[in-house]
Amino acid sequence: MSRPLVVGNWKMNGLRADSAARVNALLDGLREKPAAGVDVAICPPFTQLALVGSQLEGAPVALGAQDCHKAERGAHTGDTSPEMLSDAGASYVILGHSERRRDHGEIDETVREKAVAAAKAGLTPIICIGETEDQRQSGETESVLGWQIKGSLPDGFTGVVAYEPVWAIGTGLAATSEDIEATVGFIRAELVRQFNESGKTLRILYGGSVDAGNAGSILAIPNVGGALVGGASLKPDAFLSIIHAAPGA
Numbered sequence: 057m058s059r060p061l062v063v064g065n066w067k068m069n070g071l072r073a074d075s076a077a078r079v080n081a082l083l084d085g086l087r088e089k090p091a092a093g094v095d096v097a098i099c100p101p102f103t104q105l106a107l108v109g110s111q112l113e114g115a116p117v118a119l120g121a122q123d124c125h126k127a128e129r130g131a132h133t134g135d136t137s138p139e140m141l142s143d144a145g146a147s148y149v150i151l152g153h154s155e156r157r158r159d160h161g162e163i164d165e166t167v168r169e170k171a172v173a174a175a176k177a178g179l180t181p182i183i184c185i186g187e188t189e190d191q192r193q194s195g196e197t198e199s200v201l202g203w204q205i206k207g208s209l210p211d212g213f214t215g216v217v218a219y220e221p222v223w224a225i226g227t228g229l230a231a232t233s234e235d236i237e238a239t240v241g242f243i244r245a246e247l248v249r250q251f252n253e254s255g256k257t258l259r260i261l262y263g264g265s266v267d268a269g270n271a272g273s274i275l276a277i278p279n280v281g282g283a284l285v286g287g288a289s290l291k292p293d294a295f296l297s298i299i300h301a302a303p304g305a
């Protein structure tokens with residue numbers, strides 16, 4: 057098993073002052089109590105990448121972004137290329153988050169194209185998949201996830217998959233350990249079925265209302281290789297507790 061990965065997705069939160077303070081508190085906490093066995097990344101909004109990137113230089117925390125365009129450069133007003141992210145110091149990029157699928161109509165094919173471009177620029181894509189409450193209620197979870205994996209992950213994918221049930225995001229209602237174990241087990245099997253050997257090595261994160269209280273039990277679930285944390289990543293104490301709850305911290 058690879059080292060656990062804990063990623064903070066700040067979403068559309070962070071002005072200069074609070075971003076800098078949040079990163080300082082995180083780095084102070086990790087100096088006080090290191091988490092040498094855990095990979096940690098934070099994904100601030102685009103406007104804070106440069107500032108946060110400069111704070112993270114030499115620190116045991118990687119920088120990530122929350123989206124990218126599929127093209128290297130050109131006439132795409134308002135967009136950001138993978139190369140620009142890499143140039144800003146990012147090593148990860150979240151792709152296909154359900155909020156982008158919801159707000160921007162992003163579809164699996166777009167996510168796959170972005171993942172190819174991101175990998176080409178040296179970024180590790182974190183591809184998000186997950187079912188909605190309606191899909192869960194109608195027993196479609198596995199078929200939805202199977203299609204998302206098939207549609208969003210490029211051939212030879214070597215990045216990270218994040219299972220984020222849409223109904224668990226920002227609700228304070230994480231999926232139960234039993235549900236996570238069963239669904240992540242299904243995702244693992246599906247990755248192996250669709251990607252053969254490389255499917256065995258892909259990291260699978262869980263995301264959706266991960267907090268200081270539930271992180272220990274979630275991160276101990278078989279096949280869960282880390283967490284993608286939204287709201288709690290904005291609170292340094294909570295985010296540090298989650299990092300320290302990871303196996304090997």
Ligand SMILES: O=C(CO)COP(=O)(O)O
Pocket residue numbers: 065153220224225226227228263264265266284285286287288
């Ligand atoms: O969407 C998420 C991370 O990408 C999860 O958000 P919350 O941790 O706020 O539920």
